[in-house]
Amino acid sequence: MKPLFKSGPSPHVRVILAVGAALALMVADYSEQPPELLRTALSLLTYPLQFAADRPSQLVREIRVRFVNQQRLRDENAELQRENLLLKARLQQFAALEAENARLRELLGSSLDVSDRVLIAEVMAIDLAPYRQQVMINRGSNAGVFIGQPVLDANAVMGQVIRVTPFYSVVLLITDPDHALPVEINRTGFRTIAAGRGPNLDLELLYIPKNADVQVGDLVLTSGMDGRFPPGYPVARVKTVRQDPDNPFTTVIAEPTARLDRSREVLLVWSHNENLRAQALAAEAFKPSEFSK
Secondary structure, eight states, X not given: OOOSSOOSSOHXXXXXXXXHHHHHHHHHHHSSSOOHHHHHHHHHHHHHHHHHHHHHHHHHHHHHHHHHHHHHHHHHHHHXXXXXXXXXXXXXXXXXXXXXXXXXXXXXXXXXXOOSEEEEEEEEEEOOSTTOOEEEESOOGGGTOOTTOXXXXXXXXXXXEEEEOSSOEEEEETTSTTOEEEEEETTTOOEEEEEEOGGGOOEEEEEEETTSOOOTTOEEEEOSTTSSSOTTXXXXXXXXXXXXXXXXXXXXXXXXXXOTXXXXXXXXXXXXXXXXXXXXXXXXXXXXXXXXX
């Protein structure tokens, strides 16, 4: 079939012209001085096509990188939160250890002032009964603890051992209503008895005449007259001196200098005076009340 109209060169001429143009471009590109202007023009013409062809794959890569980064950030955030919790827990442990070390250093510092042999014990439990002032410590007869043995904290006398088992002991605090301790006023040497008053954690100095020289702030020490406590251990400080017309004696209230409600570590004391220790072992122990945690 022949076309109705003839226009332009024949197909053979077109092929020859295309081949010639291709050869010319190849020769020009291979030559030492390529036509940069022509190449630049052609690249500008082809860039939109190239951009349109690469854009879908580029978008896929960007979306993939974004999701990967978000997941990585979530994982890193979760890991940082876990590390933060662990560090906070360790910080709490370090704070507790620091406080415990301070208490132990305080105990050891006080034991340097005590000429007797001492052993550190830890308070395991307390008696929750309202009128009982007893604690349980984690040292027993296996450690040489004996009934009547004095117990101190870093500041003063706390009490004495009233029950011993191989692995733990029960300590009667000086504030227990059943406890009485021979003491003396450090300033004057006046001797009296300090009796426990129960839950208020105070002591009452008994049988003090109205003409006795007792003042607020006086330091009360063990007198050593009971054969249990060696003399000279701090016990309390006088905080109230009251004259009652109906009472033939002066009412004197003393506040224990030991931290009876806060101490977690205590000192068990062995006196170098063997006579005191023998008397303590031979003396009749206080009748212990039933201990409950």
